[in-house]
Amino acid sequence: MPDVLARAPHLRARELAVLLAAVALLYAACVPFLNGDVRNYLIPWTRYLLDHGRFAALGDDFSEYAPPYLYLLSLGSWAVPAIGIVPAIKLVSIVGTVLLAAAMNALLATRLARRQALSGAALTLVVPTVVANGPAWGQCDALYTAFAVLAVAAFVGQRPALAMAAVGAALSFKLQAVFIAPLVLAMVLAGRARWWMLAIMPATYAAAMLPAWAAGRPAAELATLYLAQGHHYHDLARSVPNIWQILRALVAIPYPIGVAVGLAAAAAATIAVAWRTHRHLGCPADVVLAALAGAMVVPYLLPKMHNRYFFMADVLAFAYLLLRPTRRAAWIAGLAQVGSLLSYATFLLHLTGGAFVGAFFMTAALVLVGREVRARMPAHDAIRAPAAHFNGSCPQFISE
Numbered sequence: 001m002p003d004v005l006a007r008a009p010h011l012r013a014r015e016l017a018v019l020l021a022a023v024a025l026l027y028a029a030c031v032p033f034l035n036g037d038v039r040n041y042l043i044p045w046t047r048y049l050l051d052h053g054r055f056a057a058l059g060d061d062f063s064e065y066a067p068p069y070l071y072l073l074s075l076g077s078w079a080v081p082a083i084g085i086v087p088a089i090k091l092v093s094i095v096g097t098v099l100l101a102a103a104m105n106a107l108l109a110t111r112l113a114r115r116q117a118l119s120g121a122a123l124t125l126v127v128p129t130v131v132a133n134g135p136a137w138g139q140c141d142a143l144y145t146a147f148a149v150l151a152v153a154a155f156v157g158q159r160p161a162l163a164m165a166a167v168g169a170a171l172s173f174k175l176q177a178v179f180i181a182p183l184v185l186a187m188v189l190a191g192r193a194r195w196w197m198l199a200i201m202p203a204t205y206a207a208a209m210l211p212a213w214a215a216g217r218p219a220a221e222l223a224t225l226y227l228a229q230g231h232h233y234h235d236l237a238r239s240v241p242n243i244w245q246i247l248r249a250l251v252a253i254p255y256p257i258g259v260a261v262g263l264a265a266a267a268a269a270t271i272a273v274a275w276r277t278h279r280h281l282g283c284p285a286d287v288v289l290a291a292l293a294g295a296m297v298v299p300y301l302l303p304k305m306h307n308r309y310f311f312m313a314d315v316l317a318f319a320y321l322l323l324r325p326t327r328r329a330a331w332i333a334g335l336a337q338v339g340s341l342l343s344y345a346t347f348l349l350h351l352t353g354g355a356f357v358g359a360f361f362m363t364a365a366l367v368l369v370g371r372e373v374r375a376r377m378p379a380h381d382a383i384r385a386p387a388a389h390f391n392g393s394c395p396q397f398i399s400e
Contacts, residue, residue, distance in 0.1 A: 009322070011119040023125045027097075030135035031090045035348055038138045042073075042089045049074050059216025064232065066225060067212035068172045069140050072096075086138075093134035096142035101125050103149040104319060110156045111284040111323055120322040129314045129340045137348065141311040144173035148180045148312055149319070152291050155183065156284045160193035161200060168204025175226040179312050182294030183287070185274035190281055233304070236262070239346040240305040241339040241358035249356055262303035269297045273373075280377035285323040292316040293373055296336070296366050307343035307355060310362060314340050317365070328372055335365035 011019065045063045052060065054074040063070055069092075076092040083091070105121035112120065124130060134142050147170035154163035167184060170177030187193040209222040221228075236258040237244035244262065247253060277290035295313040299305050317333040342358030345351035 009119040009123060010113075010116050011122065016119065016122055019122050019126070023122075026126070026131065027094055027135040030131065031087050033136050034086065035137060038086065038089065042138055043085055045070070046073060046077050046080070046085055046089055049077050050080065055211075055215055057215075058212045061217065061221065064229060065140070066173055067217070067222070068169075068208050069143065069174075071211060072140075072143075090135060090138050093138050093140060093142070096140050096146065097125065097130060097134040100130065100142040100146040100149065100315065103146040103153065104315070107149050107153040107156070107284070107288070107319055108322055110153060120319075123322075124315070124318060127314065127318050128337055129311060129344065132341065132344050132348070133308060133311055137308075137344070139308060140173065141176070141308050144170040144177045145312045145315050146170075147173070148177055148291075148295075149315065151180060152183065152287060152316075152319075155187055155192065155281075156287050158192070160187060160197055163187070164193065164197045164200035165204045168201035169208065171201060172205045172208035175229070176299075176309055176312070179295040179298045179309075180291060182270045182273035182277070182298065183291040185270065186278040186281065186290050189274055189278040192281060236303040237305060237355075239307040239343055239355040240299070240309055241307070241343045241355055241362040242300045242302075242305055242310075243359070243363070244303050244305070245355050245359040246363075259303050262301055265301040266298050269301055270294065273297060276373060276379065277377055285320065286376060288316060288320045288323055289369075289372060289376060292320050292332075293369050296362075296369050300362065300366055307340075307347055310336065310340050310343075313365075328368055332365050332368045332372065335361045335368070339365060 041064070045065075048060075048062045049057045049070070051057075054077060058067060058070060058074070072092045072095070073089070076088045076095075079088045079091060101121045101124045104124045105117050108117035108120045130142065133139050147166045151163040151166035151170065154160070154166055164184070167177065167180055170180070184193070184198075188195055188198070206223075209219075213219055213222060234255050236248055236253060236255060239245075244253075244258065248258075273290065273293045277286075277293065281287050281290060292313060295316050296310070299309040299313070314333075314336050317329075317336045321329040321333045339358040339360075339362035342351070342354040342361065344354075346354035346358075
């Protein structure tokens with residue numbers, strides 16, 4: 001604990017103020033940036049909300065995104081007359097980014113001093129993929145990731161019911177929140193969460209759908225929202241830096257076979273990560289490492305992924321670096337950032353081959369995560385870490 005405190009970022013009040021001012025200017029500069037998603041989807045969806053009555057429009061199936069995001073987009077649309085439609089859309093994304101920073105503060109505060117946790121949260125606002133995803137791209141991945149990070153913080157704080165509710169909230173925004181599943185399963189296997197608590201997740205999801213249902217959208221449609229999304233396209237990889245980006249460039253893989261193999265591999269990896277890590281959840285850094293391992297390996301193996309689907313892994317890698325600032329942790333965070341940014345550039349900057357090259361960086365990051373898990377969570381150590389470790393230092397299995 002003292003060693004981590006010595007190396008964690010500690011911004012003084014003036015430095016923190018300068019950083020936040022720079023963030024405000026950076027985000028403002030990103031607002032005018034347009035791309036295909038904003039032009040072809042987000043602007044039409046916002047106009048639909050304005051033209052059909054904000055609440056009444058929620059009863060219609062006019063968007064590929066889940067209703068909770070549309071609730072926020074509807075609220076943001078009130079600012080359209082004052083600031084314009086694109087800034088209003090970006091405002092929602094920026095609010096999600098700020099929420100992500102707040103969630104990061106909650107997670108870091110489980111082990112770091114108050115000023116250090118706040119410093120780490122502020123630095124999250126300038127992580128390259130965080131800036132690119134929300135303020136620049138106008139996407140909402142920060143929203144579901146914020147709730148996933150809150151779930152990790154709740155697990156660390158031994159509040160499993162709250163953690164399950166946070167996971168359910170994350171799932172109500174995007175199905176990609178399922179990347180936290182290995183940690184959830186690990187907590188159940190470790191006895192840190194009860195099996196019945198798993199029911200909290202669908203209950204929270206159902207509660208999040210109530211406004212759309214009240215507006216007239218059928219309950220069956222809301223319950224099967226993500227099943228319908230799975231049929232939107234038939235690519236094994238869509239500008240995503242994962243194994244399918246590499247494989248499809250080398251060999252011809254029939255779509256049905258690729259989907260079946262990928263789903264089976266991801267399911268097996270989820271169980272494997274949960275089983276390997278469930279006896280080693282004795283301190284915040286180890287819990288974050290378990291979450292990071294899942295958030296990286298699941299989208300790496302799953303087919304039909306998009307370029308932004310390593311966003312949760314990017315954020316958790318940064319959190320892990322702040323909690324355990326070692327050379328390997330720095331390499332993991334750096335490689336994940338480069339891999340994701342190259343994939344982003346495929347769409348935002350039309351960089352040919354960006355996702356393919358990025359897949360090798362993400363592969364290297366995943367290999368290092370595997371090594372970190374083996375080093376910090378040795379298979380032969382079958383003794384569960386006592387819960388008291390949550391309030392103190394973590395057992396170290398290798399030298400820093």
